[in-house]
Every structure is written in C-alpha cells, then in structure tokens.
Amino acid sequence: MMTEHVLTATNIDKSFALDDSSIDVLRDISLHVNPGEFVAIMGKSGSGKSTLLSLLAGLDQPTTGSVVLNGEDLTAMTEEDLALKRQSDIGFVFQSFHLIPTLTVQENVEFPLSIARERHPERVDRLINAVELGHRRNSFPHQLSGGEKQRTAIARALVAQPKILFADEPTGNLDEKNASQVMDLLLDLQKVFNTALVIVTHDPGLAKMADRTITIVDGRLV
Numbered sequence: 001m002m003t004e005h006v007l008t009a010t011n012i013d014k015s016f017a018l019d020d021s022s023i024d025v026l027r028d029i030s031l032h033v034n035p036g037e038f039v040a041i042m043g044k045s046g047s048g049k050s051t052l053l054s055l056l057a058g059l060d061q062p063t064t065g066s067v068v069l070n071g072e073d074l075t076a077m078t079e080e081d082l083a084l085k086r087q088s089d090i091g092f093v094f095q096s097f098h099l100i101p102t103l104t105v106q107e108n109v110e111f112p113l114s115i116a117r118e119r120h121p122e123r124v125d126r127l128i129n130a131v132e133l134g135h136r137r138n139s140f141p142h143q144l145s146g147g148e149k150q151r152t153a154i155a156r157a158l159v160a161q162p163k164i165l166f167a168d169e170p171t172g173n174l175d176e177k178n179a180s181q182v183m184d185l186l187l188d189l190q191k192v193f194n195t196a197l198v199i200v201t202h203d204p205g206l207a208k209m210a211d212r213t214i215t216i217v218d219g220r221l222v
C-alpha cells in the first residue's frame with residue numbers, strides 16, 4: 001500500500017529582493033513528511049532553516065516550486081484561504097511563543113477554534129490539563145514563566161487537531177529543565193494525536209529523538 005505523505009515540497013526556491021539585487025536563500029529543495037513522523041531540520045545559522053519552515057507551513061510563499069499539504073497545494077491558494085488553512089490544518093510553535101497578550105491561557109488555546117467558529121470545550125480542557133496548566137487557565141501570558149508560555153503555545157497549536165505541527169527552535173528560549181519538559185510533552189502529544197512534527201533545532205540531543213534529520217547547507221539539502 002502506498003502511504004499518502006502529509007507534506008510534499010517539490011523543487012522549492014526562495015529568493016528575497018534586497019534593494020537592487022536579490023539573495024537566493026533556498027535552492028531546489030524537495031522533501032516529504034509521512035503521517036505521524038518526527039523530522040528535525042538542522043543546519044548552521046543563516047543556512048535557511050526558518051525560511052524553509054515558513055514555506056512548509058504556509059506562512060510565506062516560495063519563489064518557485066510547490067508545497068502540498070494534505071493533498072492541497074499551498075502555493076496555489078489565496079492569502080485568505082491560506083490563513084484559514086493555517087488555523088485549521090497546521091500547528092505552529094515559535095521560539096518566542098507568540099501568545100496573544102490580552103487573552104488568558106484558556107482563551108489563547110481556544111483562539112484557533114474561535115476563528116473557525118467551533119467550540120470543543122472538552123478538547124480544550126484535556127489539552128490544558130495535558131500541558132499541566134489547569135491551575136493557570138485564567139492567567140495572562142505576562143504572568144507565566146517561559147516554560148508555561150511555551151506549554152500554552154503547544155496546547156494552542158494542537159487544539160484544531162492538525163495533521164502536522166511545525167516548531168521553530170521551540171526550546172530556544174528555555175532553560176535546560178523547561179526545555180526537556182516541553183520536548184517530552186511535545187513528543188507525548190505527537191504520539192497521542194499522531195501528529196507529524198517538523199522541528200528546526202540547533203540541539204543535537206533533540207535531533208537524535210527524531211525519526212529523520214534533514215540538514216541544510218547554504219540553502220540546499222545535503
């Protein structure tokens with residue numbers, strides 16, 4: 001039986017315009033991610049990891065090439081459709097958390113559902129408890145530690161039950177203890193929900209836990 005990939009990127013190039021020249025950041029990248037698979041993206045600073053992750057997650061568009069997620073070509077979608085898709089089918093966790101400061105933990109977790117005009121109170125509860133923030137559900141982001149913020153962001157990223165979760169250095173702003181708690185949690189939830197996980201990391205220890213590691217050198221896969 002042929003397995004359907006959750007994500008397929010084909011011949012991606014990305015350049016950015018700089019004044020009167022342009023800079024080629026990614027060249028001819030093709031890759032796929034299987035359902036439930038954990039893929040780590042590694043490479044030196046400036047090699048293009050974050051740029052690649054943004055393209056795979058539909059946060060930005062490649063200059064050429066295609067990104068197909070759950071059978072839909074993100075590069076052929078309007079910005080409006082893409083925005084909806086990001087709320088419903090794609091989870092994203094950033095190094096710097098990106099929580100909404102005026103919303104509580106619970107409201108942040110509910111946010112992707114509210115955009116889709118859905119309510120799943122039991123799922124929200126289950127996720128808030130899974131990230132061990134039941135006692136902090138009414139706190140605002142500025143009242144939380146870094147680890148608590150990132151745990152909130154993980155619950156939010158999973159609340160719409162996406163088939164794939166992207167994380168850009170999710171433990172980069174955390175101390176060792178919080179980093180390992182956040183990673184353990186992410187891996188537990190990945191298994192529970194059978195979510196594919198694509199993580200950009202500098203941490204070889206974290207990459208070791210991955211099913212597969214992809215390395216970028218100067219914008220190319222090696």
Ligand SMILES: Nc1ncnc2c1ncn2[C@@H]1O[C@H](COP(=O)(O)OP(=O)(O)OP(=O)(O)O)[C@@H](O)[C@H]1O
Binds near residue numbers: 023048052
């Ligand atoms: N919007 C942009 N405009 C111009 N250049 C950009 C833009 N975004 C990224 N770049 C350039 O693309 C290259 C790759 O950046 P990217 O952030 O993807 O690297 P990275 O591998 O994630 O690095 P780090 O590990 O330091 O976060 C860098 O040279 C960066 O300056």
